[in-house]
Amino acid sequence: MQPIQSVELLVITWANTLSSFKAAKSPAMQKHKVRIRRFLKDFNDEFISDDDTLDTLKERRMAIAAQILGKLGEDTNIEAPFFCTWGCQIFLGKHCYINRE
8 A cells, every 4th residue: 555645645635624614614513603602701701709719610611611622531620711613623631721811
């Protein structure tokens, strides 16, 4: 079996990219994108009640992140603000920390 030539690989990659752009414009994906933006609005909400602690803030954010991301490992912490377009293509392992800005 011969290895794929770099030009062939470039053409395949470009075709896959174009296909992805077309899929991203589908009504289902547009609906998904709006859904993710709603989740991110809640995730990035800066309101902190008098009863909140760092742990409760983390629990709230990670519950939302679990609905956005493709995989969310245990003991993961993502600081707000956090932004993404689709979310489902992001996979985080155990003990991951993502700092703000």
